[in-house]
Amino acid sequence: MDPFASSIRAALASHTGLDEGELRLESPRDAALGDYAFPCFPLAKALRKAPPAIATDLATGLAESLSGIEVLATGPYLNFRVERGLLASTVIGMISEAQQAGRPWGASDEGAGRTVVLDFSSPNIAKPMSVGHLRSTVIGAAIQRLHDALGYETVGINHIGDWGSQFGKLVAAVNRWGETVELEEDPIISLLALYVRYHEEEQDDPTLKEEGRAAFRELESGEDGAVRAIWRHLTELSLGEFDKLYSRLGVTFDEVRGESFYETHLEGTVKRVETTGITEMSEGALIVDLSETEKNMPPCLLRKTDGTTLYATRDLAAVFHRHQLYNFERCLYMVGSDQKLHFRQLKGVLARMGLDWEQRVEHIAFGMLRLPEGKMSTRAGRVVFLDDVLDRAVEEARRIIAEKNPSLEGADEVAEAVGVGAVVFNDLKRERVKDVEFVWEEVLSFEGETGPYVQYTHARLSSILRKGAEAGEVPSEPQALDGALLADAAPLLMALLRFPDVLRSAAAHAEPSEVVSWLLAFCRETNAWYGRNRVLGQESALTGARLALIQCSKLVIASSLQLIGVAAPEEM
Structure with missing residues (x-):
């Protein structure tokens, strides 16, 4: 998508005899040296010359081959500088x-015909969505949008935790104390209270513990009786509450499936693994020895001594089902780093089975989110609700709007967009593998490298375009643009030109923070350029050229924010 980089690589290939795919262009450390750099070190062995001599020899011939691109040998590097008018107009x-074609800048069809499956969010039924669920949800949704932009067929799956012994405990708690809470009016808070109360009282009440076990035995039996009816109702209540949060976050799913969906697949899954001859019995349990795949790797337990299966078995059932349905190019699991062993074991079983698609299954690990007082725990009732976080952020945005722009139309809608955007952006601006300590003051900050700063930059550019239109000043059409008038905007233009590569890299690495880092740097450069250059009320050609750049910058900021799930308000 970068025509200048393509021309430079083609010219280098012609003059060196190397394949274009082997030629790596860099950005010069000092932008004053040029827009692209080629290190000549890889050529030294083949040409039996020092890299500075190679650069000098190649510079003259390349300059003759490259129209509109200046070539300069600087030590062991070849630096290339695009003529400023050509850069701007291009x-x-x-x-x-791209805008006229209805396609965001950077989007492509390179993934056409290939499917990416993404497993993310995955809250547990009857438990609140805390800030701990934010990471998987917004990281997964952003990675899905990145792949959508590149033309992949994507399938976002919410693998709900709706199975396990805890549901027997909840059924017992509902039967004991259900009338003491407002289950229908406030289901999540009520279920959390019941869950915490159960764990507080079970130690001193053996009958309560047995009631929980009996309820789960009935649930596992498949009997469609009172226990299953309560379990089904709790599931429906929880999903309804989850959907309210997903709506605020702008997150949707193509499939919502609980662990319970795979209960009928478990026997077939175990048999499929057994058929490959890699299972063995160990102290009455069915295991797969993984020491061959990785040194000191613990075995994967498929079935316990009492005949029950585990989480690993259900995940194997799920990945078999997904591969059968979608024949995926990638199957991405957005799950915390504390589950690394689980996914190494999952992939180890697939590898020992000889499945050639094992490498397409990827654990997209992310750092844990912790409170200052320690790890969050639903059992202990130590949790920060995600909707409370969003509400506080929106209230802070509303306060700032009332203070700085009290007459703003649609202030409530803007406050929601800015507040929620602040929370999402705060999470995605970090490399996902890093742990995050949840600090209210940092999350709710509207200064510095934050979502509101980027949103304000977008709103500021929108305002310039509106004021220009009111004064009859409009962006120059590309074919009429005098690009030489934008010579001082080269850093901005090069950043825009490189954005498609940023998008591709972010998708390949499953790393939304690459887009966020680009956005922050681009907004800093945009605001600095705007601060040095008056746009409106100048000579017609100059105003038109600058408005054209403003318009392109606004479009790309908006589409970039959309990729990470943050709104782009026209006014703030």
Whole structure:
């Protein structure tokens, strides 16, 4: 998508005899040296020359081959600088063309015909969605949008935790104390209270513990009786509450399936693994020895001595089912780093089975989110509800709007967009593998490298375009643009030109923070450029050129924010 990089690589290939795919261009450490750099070190052995001599020899011939691109040998590097008028007209023309085609800048069809399955969010039924669920939810949704932009067929799956012994405990708690809570009016808070009360009282009440076990035995038996009816109702109540939060976050799923869906698949899953001859019995349990796949790897337990299966068995059933349905190119699991062993074991079983698609299954690990007082625990009742976080952020946004722009139309809608955006952006701006300590003051900050800063930059550019239109000043059409008037905007233009590579890299690495880092740097550069250059009320050609750049910058900021799930308000 970068025509200048393509031309430079083609010219280098012609003059060196190397394949274009082997030629790696870099960004010069000092932007004053040029827009692209080629290190000549890889050529030294083949040409039997020092890299500085190679750069000098190649510079003259390349300059003759590259129209509109200056070539300069600087030590062991070849630096390339695009003529400023050509750079501006090309970049603005390409972004305008994409807009007219209804395609965001950077989007492509390179993934056409290939499917990416994404497993993310995955809250537990009857438990609140805490800030701990935010990471998987927003990281997964952003990675799905990145792949959507590249033309992949994506399938976002919410693998709900709706199975396990805890549901027997909850049924027992509902039967004991259900009338003491407002289950229908406030289901999640009520279920949390019941869950905490159960664990407080079971130690001193053996009959309560037995009631929980009996309820889960009935649930596992498949009997469609009172226990299953309560379990089904709790599931429906919880999903309804989850959907309210997903709506606020702008997150949707293509499939919502609980662990219970795979109960009927478990026997077939175990048999499929057994058929490959890799299982063995160990102290009455069915296991797969994984020491061959990784040194000191613990075995994967498929079935316990009492005949019951485990989480690993259900995940194997799920991945078999997903591969059968979608024949995926990638199957991505957005799950915390504390589950690394589980996914190494899952992939180890697939590898020992000889499945050639094992490498397509990826654990997209992320760091844990912790409270200052320690790890969050639903059992102990130590949890920060996600909807409370969003509400506080929106209230802070509303306060700032009332203070700085009290006459803003649609202030409540803008406050929601800014507040929720602040929370999402705060999470995605970090490399996902890093642990995050949840600090209210940091999450709710509207200054510095934050979502509101990027949103305000977008709103500021929107305001310039509106004021220009009111004064009869509009962006120049690409074919009429005098690109030389934007010579001082080269850093902005190069950043825009490189964005498609950022998008591809972020998708390949499953790393939304790459887009966020680009956004922050681009907004800093945009605001600095705007601070140095008056846009409106200048000579017609100059105003038109600058408005064209403003328009392209606004479009790309908006589409980039959309990729990470943050709104782009026109006014703030």
